[in-house]
Amino acid sequence: xxxxxxxxxxxxxxxxxxxxxxxxxxxxxxxxxxxxxxxxxxxxxxxxxxxxxxxxxxxx
Numbered sequence: 120x121x122x123x124x125x126x127x128x129x130x131x132x133x134x135x136x137x138x139x140x141x142x143x144x145x146x147x148x149x150x151x152x153x154x155x156x157x158x159x160x161x162x163x164x165x166x167x168x169x170x171x172x173x174x175x176x177x178x179x
Contacts (some may be wrong), residue, residue, distance in 0.1 A: 145151040
C-alpha cells in the first residue's frame with residue numbers, strides 16, 4: 120500500500136511542478152490565463168475521446 124501512496128504522491132508533485140513551470144514560462148511571454156469551464160470541457164471531451172468512450176461501450 121505504501122508503494123501506491125508513494126507513486127500517487129510522486130505523480131502529484133510532478134503535475135504540480137509542470138503546472139508551475141508552464142505558468143512561469145507563460146508569464147515570461149505575457150501572462151497566464153486558465154481555461155474557462157467550457158474550454159476545459161472541450162479539451163476533456165474532444166471528439167476522439169468521445170469516440171473511444173462510445174467504442175468501449177459497444178465493445179462490452
